[in-house]
Amino acid sequence: MFLRLLYESFRRQRRRKLLAGVAILLGTTAVTAMLALATTIGDRIHQELAVYGANIVVTPQADLLDVKVGGVNLKPATGGAYLHGKDLEKLHGIFWANNITGVSPELPLVLHATLPLLDSRHSERSEESPHSAQSGDTTSQEPPAIAIDIPALGLWFNHRFASPNDMAQGKGFVTGAPALHPWWKLSGSWPSAPNEIVLGASLAKSINLDAGDTLSLPEPAWQMEAAHRPIPLEVKLKITGIVSTGDATETKALLPLETAQTFAGTPDAISRVEISARTKPEDAFARSDPDKLTGKKHDLWYCSPYANSIAYQIREAIPGANAQQVRQVEQSEGTVLSRISGLMWLISAAALLAAGFAVSAAMATAILERRAEIGLMRSLGASRSSIALLFYSETGLLAVFAGACGYLIGSSLAAWLGAKIFATGTTTFSSIHLATVLNPVLLPIVVGLAIIVAIAGSTPAIRQALRMDPSAILRADA
Numbered sequence: 001m002f003l004r005l006l007y008e009s010f011r012r013q014r015r016r017k018l019l020a021g022v023a024i025l026l027g028t029t030a031v032t033a034m035l036a037l038a039t040t041i042g043d044r045i046h047q048e049l050a051v052y053g054a055n056i057v058v059t060p061q062a063d064l065l066d067v068k069v070g071g072v073n074l075k076p077a078t079g080g081a082y083l084h085g086k087d088l089e090k091l092h093g094i095f096w097a098n099n100i101t102g103v104s105p106e107l108p109l110v111l112h113a114t115l116p117l118l119d120s121r122h123s124e125r126s127e128e129s130p131h132s133a134q135s136g137d138t139t140s141q142e143p144p145a146i147a148i149d150i151p152a153l154g155l156w157f158n159h160r161f162a163s164p165n166d167m168a169q170g171k172g173f174v175t176g177a178p179a180l181h182p183w184w185k186l187s188g189s190w191p192s193a194p195n196e197i198v199l200g201a202s203l204a205k206s207i208n209l210d211a212g213d214t215l216s217l218p219e220p221a222w223q224m225e226a227a228h229r230p231i232p233l234e235v236k237l238k239i240t241g242i243v244s245t246g247d248a249t250e251t252k253a254l255l256p257l258e259t260a261q262t263f264a265g266t267p268d269a270i271s272r273v274e275i276s277a278r279t280k281p282e283d284a285f286a287r288s289d290p291d292k293l294t295g296k297k298h299d300l301w302y303c304s305p306y307a308n309s310i311a312y313q314i315r316e317a318i319p320g321a322n323a324q325q326v327r328q329v330e331q332s333e334g335t336v337l338s339r340i341s342g343l344m345w346l347i348s349a350a351a352l353l354a355a356g357f358a359v360s361a362a363m364a365t366a367i368l369e370r371r372a373e374i375g376l377m378r379s380l381g382a383s384r385s386s387i388a389l390l391f392y393s394e395t396g397l398l399a400v401f402a403g404a405c406g407y408l409i410g411s412s413l414a415a416w417l418g419a420k421i422f423a424t425g426t427t428t429f430s431s432i433h434l435a436t437v438l439n440p441v442l443l444p445i446v447v448g449l450a451i452i453v454a455i456a457g458s459t460p461a462i463r464q465a466l467r468m469d470p471s472a473i474l475r476a477d478a
Contacts (some may be wrong), residue, residue, distance in 0.1 A: 017398055020362035020454070024402035027355025027411070028450045035442055037418060053178050054102065054274035054326060058083070061322045064223075074243035080473035082107075085257070087318045091275075092163040094304050094313040101163050101173070102391045104180045107154035107257060109138025109264040114145045115207055121415075122311075148201065150215075152253040154260020157190040177254070180274055181245065181456040187211065188241025194259045197237040200250035204242045213239045215253075224264045276313070279307045282325075352453050359457030361396065367465045374465055384466045391462045395454045395466050403450030410446070411438050 062081035083105075091100060155177040162172020178190060190210040191197060197215060204210060207399055218224075238253065244250060261267050280286070286306040293301055307325035314323040367374070375385055401403040 006456040016366040017394075020395075021402040023355045023358030023362065024450050025406045026397055026444050027351045027453060029410040029413060030351035030404025031348045031443060031449060032446050033408050033413040033417065033465065035445065036411055036414030036439055038344055039439060045385060054104070054276045055279060056275040056277055056314070056323055056325055057309055058275060058314060058318065058321050058323045060271070061320045072319065081320070082266060082271055083273065083318065083321055085268045085270050088161075088270075088273065089163060090317040092124055092166075094317050095303065095309050096312070096313065099278040099305055099310065101181045101278060102274075104156055104177045104274040105176065105257060105270040106177075106266060106272040106274070107260045107266070107270050109152050109260050111150040111152045111217055111253060111263060113148050113150050113213075114218070115148055115209075116145050126389075141192050147214055148207065150207075150253050151251060152255060152260060152263075152331075153249065154257040154264075156257055158192070168250040180276055183246070184249075185244045185422045186241050187243075190237075191240055191254075191256050194256055194262075195235075195237055196240045196256070197259075198241045198243050198254040198379045199239055200252050201242055201244040202250040203253060203322045204239075209239060209424065211239055211241050215239060217353060219262070221264050221267055223262075249390050252345050277307065277310050278305065279310065280305045282308070284308060302423065352449065354462070356453045356457040359395070359454050360460055363391075363458040364461040364464070367391070367461050370467075374468060378468075388466060389464055390454060391458065391465070395453055395458045399450040399454035400447055404443070405445045406450065408438075409445050409461075413441070 060081035060083055085105060086104065088103065091097060091103065094455060125476045157176045157178060158174055159176045160167065160172050161175045166172045178186070186198070188198070199207075199209060209215065215237045217235045217237060219235050221232070237259075243254065257270070261269055285301065286304070286308050288297075288301060290298060290301055290309070290312055302312070311323035311325050315321055375386060378384075
């Protein structure tokens with residue numbers, strides 16, 4: 001009998017049930033879209049703000065030491081200390097290793113290049129002395145050259161960063177300076193071989209070289225001494241591109257890190273590492289001193305993806321390293337994420353509240369129309385709890401169905417909004433697979449919220465129905 005009454009309720013009051021279902025559907029659609037975006041918005045904002053550069057910088061701990069004698073700073077300009085490149089593999093062993101999305105080590109050096117001197121006066125003297133060739137002088141007339149010191153920077157360009165085990169399986173990710181500096185504009189291509197180099201736009205203009213030209217350098221002194229050669233051999237580096245960076249990097253030459261280490265005579269040395277990591281917005285707890293925290297608070301701080309905690313783990317993993325967060329990037333990311341998250345919660349709460357009011361109005365109208373049915377059931381001995389169970393069952397079934405539909409529509413809406421708001425040029429809604437749209441974890445949450453909203457909205461009307469006097473209802477309808 002109970003199931004028959006339930007079935008007849010949906011069959012006879014299709015319009016009322018449809019209105020209530022649509023209200024729940026719209027509310028759960030909005031909530032699903034906001035929750036789906038909220039689960040990925042942190043990573044997407046991190047990708048958008050990656051244009052500001054890395055959010056963690058690692059330098060040698062010895063660079064923080066001031067060496068002064070008589071008020072004179074004796075520390076070299078480069079700090080005189082280096083990190084070991086092989087120690088970067090230890091980043092794979094920290095707790096938040098999977099949150100690291102980009103790594104770019106650096107090694108500054110000076111290249112002693114030889115450039116041809118284009119002197120117009122030398123050309124004129126050569127043209128005014130034609131008899132020099134007639135006098136039997138067979139000495140080749142090579143254009144004079146000038147030695148110049150070029151500031152350079154050794155970098156990764158398209159380097160696969162992975163642990164040895166992941167490297168064997170083809171895992172890891174490609175990273176380097178171009179990945180961490182997406183605003184750099186390159187004319188040409190990045191170096192893909194040890195004998196290739198890229199020049200900054202200002203440097204290329206000052207020395208009058210362009211992509212396709214060759215830069216001549218003497219071989220490193222340590223190689224010359226090892227081979228017992230009194231005269232160094234000439235090393236030629238091919239210029240593969242010109243890069244515009246908008247900062248001091250435009251005055252430097254960029255070459256592969258291994259090549260820079262060879263010319264500097266410091267194998268496996270790096271002076272600075274920029275790291276980009278997905279982090280949790282900074283709050284007061286993130287700024288706590290971990291050495292002063294004890295017990296659960298220390299574990300909670302250590303296991304939270306704060307930039308400070310990731311930097312702390314990097315200092316633990318790499319000997320002699322000082323890792324610090326870049327506060328400008330972290331604060332910008334935290335501010336944007338907190339404001340957007342607040343707006344999402346506000347929209348979700350407003351959608352659920354509106355759905356609750358709509359369900360309450362629809363249920364009140366439905367119960368008003370079914371007064372005679374309620375009075376008849378009461379007069380036949382039906383208890384208040386059984387009548388309430390009937391109405392709550394109707395509302396619950398409606399909420400489950402509308403909530404499931406709202407989950408599907410809301411997930412699609414979230415994918416479309418994500419493709420529009422965080423467009424990457426190739427990401428469109430049609431290119432998003434269904435597996436990436438649907439988050440199964442959200443389904444029980446959304447359906448549960450739909451049931452709560454439906455029950456909360458229908459409770460006032462159901463309570464009013466249970467207070468009715470069955471005899472008065474039947475006399476009024478007689």
